[in-house]
Amino acid sequence: MRTELITAADVTVAAEPAAKADKLVDRLTRHVLAPAGVYLAVRLVGVAILGVLAAVHDRNLLDVLKAWDGDWYLTIARDGYATTNFGMVDAAGHFTPNTTLAFFPGYPLVVGMLGRLTTTALPLVGVAASLIAGLAASYGVVRLPQDRKAGLITVALFAATPMAVTLSMVYSEALFSALAAWTLVGVMERRWWLAASCCAAAGLVRPSSGVLILIVIVAVVIYGRSAKAWIAAIVCPLGLVAFLGWVADRTGSVTGWFTVQKAGWGTAFDFGANTGEFIRYVLTGDTSVMETANMVTVLGAVVLCVIAVLRKLPWPLVAYGLGLVVMTAGSSGVTYSKMRLLVPAFTLLIPVAIGLSRRRNGTVLAVLVASALVSGWIGAYALTGWKYAI
Numbered sequence: 001m002r003t004e005l006i007t008a009a010d011v012t013v014a015a016e017p018a019a020k021a022d023k024l025v026d027r028l029t030r031h032v033l034a035p036a037g038v039y040l041a042v043r044l045v046g047v048a049i050l051g052v053l054a055a056v057h058d059r060n061l062l063d064v065l066k067a068w069d070g071d072w073y074l075t076i077a078r079d080g081y082a083t084t085n086f087g088m089v090d091a092a093g094h095f096t097p098n099t100t101l102a103f104f105p106g107y108p109l110v111v112g113m114l115g116r117l118t119t120t121a122l123p124l125v126g127v128a129a130s131l132i133a134g135l136a137a138s139y140g141v142v143r144l145p146q147d148r149k150a151g152l153i154t155v156a157l158f159a160a161t162p163m164a165v166t167l168s169m170v171y172s173e174a175l176f177s178a179l180a181a182w183t184l185v186g187v188m189e190r191r192w193w194l195a196a197s198c199c200a201a202a203g204l205v206r207p208s209s210g211v212l213i214l215i216v217i218v219a220v221v222i223y224g225r226s227a228k229a230w231i232a233a234i235v236c237p238l239g240l241v242a243f244l245g246w247v248a249d250r251t252g253s254v255t256g257w258f259t260v261q262k263a264g265w266g267t268a269f270d271f272g273a274n275t276g277e278f279i280r281y282v283l284t285g286d287t288s289v290m291e292t293a294n295m296v297t298v299l300g301a302v303v304l305c306v307i308a309v310l311r312k313l314p315w316p317l318v319a320y321g322l323g324l325v326v327m328t329a330g331s332s333g334v335t336y337s338k339m340r341l342l343v344p345a346f347t348l349l350i351p352v353a354i355g356l357s358r359r360r361n362g363t364v365l366a367v368l369v370a371s372a373l374v375s376g377w378i379g380a381y382a383l384t385g386w387k388y389a390i
Helices: 008-029 034-056 061-065 069-079 106-115 122-141 148-159 164-168 173-188 192-202 209-223 227-235 238-251 256-265 273-284 289-310 315-329 335-341 346-357 361-384
Strands: none
Touching: 008 148, 034 061, 034 122, 034 148, 034 164, 034 361, 061 122, 069 106, 069 122, 106 122, 106 173, 122 148, 122 164, 122 173, 148 164, 148 346, 148 361, 164 173, 164 361, 173 192, 173 209, 173 315, 173 346, 192 209, 192 227, 192 238, 209 227, 209 238, 209 315, 238 256, 273 289, 273 335, 289 315, 289 335, 289 346, 289 361, 315 335, 315 346, 346 361
């Protein structure tokens, strides 16, 4: 029997391929196009799966990408806030002169402006607007963990959330996520004008901008040492206040927007009563995959809030994620929309991303690929096999 000795030189030679691979990954990680590349790769997987299922169900991919709220946004982008029925109804099956006021103007305004610059069909313009906004979001999200690798993993997880398909649709999720990400970057880096302008714009896109407004104001109170910071605190709520004020004037009621939401979609803050009843129904009844996925996503978001606190994530990031979970889980309305409403809660993914960043590259890649595939299937099924709105 011959015994072979393993020398230090042999170990060095064996380690060289791994070291070269790590250097290549590090180089790609730090490339300026890395956030966009990661985001696009994950979203392309999702859209590809959607395309396959759309073909199986004999559906046009573009029609699917503009389904449900997308049709409302396109109508507003094209015709403004119409007061006459144009063939669409709210969740209660009605249409009133105020029904369209339920939808915030920011996203359709962007789509309408871009639509006037091209002869491309408006649905394609809407998809392009979401794509551009998603890319902008990726460059904001990547900066929040303050570690490049963890930031890129957060981008990938964000693009692979259960209902991330809405990031590629004629929906406002991508635009709101971009504005929210850059608002938080502004707060974390004490860039007050960036925080204020993005927060004010977010107020024209989603009611959940109220969470961002509180974060900016509290940050100014804690950290503000200049007139610029205090002016930012005044500017940040202007978008939300302006839209709600306009709706109040048009409806003749200070609570006009909330009334329209409750009448048309049954949406109101009920301190989680509706969500609790839905969870009880899923746990005790014969429910579908989509209903189960919604329950798991909401409960998972709550768990991630706890983890974010335990991991001592910076308070603006915890507050943002927690605020979105409270608004989503604490409101009644279309229960199947809760997965979609949690898509912009990307800060809750940061502790997961930090944990993954400490694993081997192969493990990270496997988790991200699996996440992209699962997300792609859920989104595709929601739009082609599921008959209710998302």
